[in-house]
Each structure stands twice: as C-alpha cells, then as structure tokens.
Amino acid sequence: xxxxxxxxxxxxxxxxxxxxxxxxxxxxxxxxxxxxxxxxxxxxxxxxxxxxxxxxxxxxxxxxxxxxxxxxxxxxxxxxxxxxxxxxxxxxxxxxxxxxxxxxxxxxxxxxxxxxxxxxxxxxxxxxxxxxxxxxxxxxxxxxxxxxxxxxxxxxxxxxxxxxxxxxxxxxxxxxxxxxxxxxxxxxxxxxxxxxxxxxxxxxxxxxxxxxxxxxxxxxxxxxxxxxxxxxxxxxxxxxxxxxxxxxxxxxxxxxxxxxxxxxxx
Numbered sequence: 001x002x003x004x005x006x007x008x009x010x011x012x013x014x015x016x017x018x019x020x021x022x023x024x025x026x027x028x029x030x031x032x033x034x035x036x037x038x039x040x041x042x043x044x045x046x047x048x049x050x051x052x053x054x055x056x057x058x059x060x061x062x063x064x065x066x067x068x069x070x071x072x073x074x075x076x077x078x079x080x081x082x083x084x085x086x087x088x089x090x091x092x093x094x095x096x097x098x099x100x101x102x103x104x105x106x107x108x109x110x111x112x113x114x115x116x117x118x119x120x121x122x123x124x125x126x127x128x129x130x131x132x133x134x135x136x137x138x139x140x141x142x143x144x145x146x147x148x149x150x151x152x153x154x155x156x157x158x159x160x161x162x163x164x165x166x167x168x169x170x171x172x173x174x175x176x177x178x179x180x181x182x183x184x185x186x187x188x189x190x191x192x193x194x195x196x197x198x199x200x201x202x203x204x205x206x207x208x209x210x211x212x213x214x215x216x217x218x219x220x221x222x223x224x225x226x227x228x229x230x231x232x233x234x235x236x237x238x239x240x241x242x243x244x245x246x247x248x249x250x251x252x253x254x255x256x257x258x259x260x261x262x263x264x265x266x
Contacts, residue, residue, distance in 0.1 A: 024037060034047065035049055074153050170263050191203050210237065
C-alpha cells in the first residue's frame with residue numbers, strides 16, 4: 001500500500017523496536033497540521049501534513065545543513081541518522097544531488113515510507129529509477145568501515161532519544177568521516193547541549209576532538225530566537241579543512257581540560 005493511501009488512516013502511536021520505542025504524534029502548530037516522530041520520548045523528526053508542504057522542514061535545526069551549499073557544490077551527500085527522513089526529503093526535493101542515508105533502526109525506513117511521505121518522495125522524484133536516494137540499514141561506523149565511497153558532505157543527525165550517539169563523536173569516528181570526504185569537504189553534526197555550563201561538556205568535548213582531525217571547527221546556533229548559546233538546545237558543529245565563514249557562529253570557550261573522546265573512553 002502506498003503512503004498516499006496509508007496516511008489517510010490513523011498511524012500507530014507506539015512502536016517497539018530493538019533500539020527503543022517510536023511514537024507517532026499528530027497535532028497542530030498555529031493551526032498547521034503536523035506529525036512528529038519521537039524516539040524514546042524525544043522529538044527527533046517530523047513533517048507538515050499538508051500536501052504542498054510535505055517536503056519542507058518542520059524543525060529549525062536541519063535548516064543549518066544548508067550552510068554547506070554556500071561553500072561547495074554538493075553532488076554526493078551522506079546522512080547519518082534517518083528517523084522520519086525529514087532532511088533527506090528536503091535535500092532530494094530542493095537540490096540536484098544524490099544522498100545515501102544510513103539508519104540503524106530497521107523499522108525507521110518503513111515508518112517513514114508509510115507515515116512520513118518517504119514513499120511519496122520515491123514516486124514524485126522517480127527515485128526507483130534514478131537511485132538518487134539510497135536507504136541503508138546499518139550501524140554508521142560499520143558502514144564507514146565497509147565502503148570506499150567519498151562524499152562532498154556528511155550530515156550527522158544520529159541520536160538515542162535526546163542524547164547524541166557517543167561512538168560518532170570520537171577521534172576514531174571523526175577520522176573515519178574525514179577519510180570519506182573529498183578534499184575540502186564538510187562535516188556537519190547536530191548536537192544537543194549549550195556552549196557554557198553543565199550542558200556544554202559533551203559539545204565542547206566533541207569540538208576539541210573534531211579539531212584533532214579537521215583544520216576548522218565552528219559551532220552554529222540553530223534557533224533564531226536564541227543566539228546566545230547559553231541554553232540547552234540544538235547546535236550545529238561544522239568541521240572542514242577549507243577556510244569558511246558560516247553564518248550564526250557562536251563563541252565558545254575551550255580549555256586544555258576539555259576531554260578528547262576516543263572509542264576507549266565513551
């Protein structure tokens with residue numbers, strides 16, 4: 001059954017998976033009907049339900065991924081973490097490039113197809129024929145170890161609930177990601193935290209770790225209502241070997257005491 005038919009039914013509200021539980025929640029924002037994808041209670045993806053807005057970005061933070069297009073021509077992208085495939089759908093519908101999406105949860109792609117317009121995307125953009133989108137069910141580190149593909153950009157949006165996956169923030173992970181980027185390619189990772197205070201420790205550790213591999217590392221705000229970096233929320237870490245000046249940079253204070261994350265310590 002296609003997503004065009006199945007979404008007329010009420011979606012399941014609670015789905016158990018081997019990586020935790022997924023909830024599908026229909027609600028409205030300012031009178032706009034929307035559908036949320038929640039993983040272990042945290043809002044991790046979603047979609048507008050009106051036909052004309054189904055491929056637009058519901059959340060603010062994925063809009064920051066568009067910064068990469070200011071600095072290079074992107075024809076091949078890797079997305080780590082699919083969930084409801086919110087950004088992959090935007091990427092395919094608004095750009096001309098190809099994208100591989102690596103998602104560890106086997107049910108995520110099925111849920112996105114049935115309830116979050118992914119099947120529509122395949123039909124609307126002839127993806128079964130042109131293969132511009134490649135959905136891969138795998139652990140991201142395993143995938144990187146097994147492929148020789150090289151990308152213009154790697155986007156990371158992998159979470160367990162509201163917590164980033166620590167194995168994707170280590171020195172070894174950053175090294176593996178750099179090895180799969182073109183010269184001057186860009187790595188962008190969504191991190192929940194703040195730039196100061198108790199919620200800043202993981203973000204700072206991820207930044208100092210990534211700096212061991214990439215020449216330039218920037219922290220960007222994603223919420224236009226909060227540009228201070230003082231509060232817990234979504235921030236984007238942009239890493240590259242090319243000199244860039246992204247919009248929305250936030251100053252953060254690192255020190256020699258910040259932890260370098262490794263596979264042995266996370």
